Amino acid sequence: MRRLPTVSDVASAANVSRQTVSNVLNTPDIVREETRARVLAAIERLGYRPHASARRLRTRVSATIGVRLDPGADGMAGALLDRFLHALVEHADAHGLRVLLYTAADEDTEIATFQRLLDGSDVDAFVLTSTHHGDRRIPWLIEHEVRFVTFGRPWGEHDMTDASHRWVDVDGRAGVAAATASLLAGGASRIAFLGWPAGSGTGDDRRAGWRSVLQDAGVPEDELVALDLAVEEDPRDLGFAARAVRALDPQPDAVVCASDSLALGARLALGPGVPVIGYDDTPVARALGFSSVAQPLDAVAGAVIELLQRDDGAHHRLFAPALVER
Structure with missing residues (x-):
């Protein structure tokens, strides 16, 4: 497929900025006549056709x-x-x-x-x-x-x-922070976070909400590191999430998760007696009766x-x- 010329190509050919090219196309009266002529000549020479x-x-x-x-x-x-x-x-x-x-x-x-x-x-x-x-x-x-x-x-x-x-x-950090604060208010103190490996913008944002609330509550850094669980999510195998939670010693008294899929894994590991909060409020969360953060x-x-x-x-x-x- 032949590459079509872009506004950047026109700007380079006319030795002007992209904004100047845009001005020539949309508000030509604000551009000096000499500059406008140079840009129009470049457009003609390159065969540039603005998208409509x-x-x-x-x-x-x-x-x-x-x-x-x-x-x-x-x-x-x-x-x-x-x-x-x-x-x-x-x-x-x-x-x-x-x-x-x-x-x-x-x-x-x-x-x-x-x-x-x-x-x-x-x-x-x-x-x-x-x-x-x-x-x-x-x-x-x-x-x-x-x-x-x-x-x-x-x-x-x-x-x-x-x-x-x-x-x-949607502000995932605020949503997970609210979930973590709710667990604290309910009497939980050892609250784990079950999320994805670092590097996911969405996952890191949600993790930051959990971490900020527990830091404000005075949880030591070494305990935060121990309670921060990262797994690759696989809807065909929830065992990864369950095994990550079971490996904690001592076990958490609550878990907040980056998704309802991960929350389901946590429920498999801990049973219904330990509070688990998911994210997305899917039909699974509603059917199994665990709390979740709903996106509007x-x-x-x-x-x-x-x-x-x-x-x-x-x-x-x-x-x-x-x-x-x-």
Whole structure:
């Protein structure tokens, strides 16, 4: 596939900034005539064609949003994404927008799908899920000036200030902190955290909520390290989580977990007599009767649709979750 010229290519060829190219395309009156002529000459020479996705979304010529069906989402994680997609379709429909679902085996395939859908004017914007550190999809969409919103923040120092990346997320740190505080208030003192290995933005954020509450309660650092359990989550084998909890000596008198899948593993290890709090409030948590942190998925989906259509500089929304106690 031939690589299409981007706004960065035009900026480099005209020896100006990306913002200047954007000004020439959108508000040419504020650009000096000499600079404007140089940018327009570079556009002509390179054959650059600006994407009309943002304009089409506002004018609803196509008004279609592309969303990937993640092939890796199964079990409880898949149920969470299904609920989000259902809410997203409902909010899109209320605004006269449509949702187009597509599949991709990996990031390279998905980026190629972006190009195909945009070239055919099939979609105007994208909603991304399952974002992670080093996600190559995000810089590609920014570079090609395609409007998008991610369910999940960009973990980094510019989370709150980079307007090129629109995102909606749920404050996992606050949710796990509330769960930990609830266990303390209920009389627990040796509270373990069962989460994922370090390096996951979402997992590290949730772990930080547990750690901050116990630090404030005066729990020594060596005890925090001993109670911090990290396992790779596998919905087909909950034994990893159960064995990690059973290995603690002495056993914890409560466990707060980064997901309901991990909470199920903890319940298998400890039985119903030890309080366990999960995350995501899935049907499993409700069926087995353990507490869990619920994400406001309907509000998240509504905010995603809102940000896709706004042009006033708003670029992120962070929601508070709710502890559902059972």
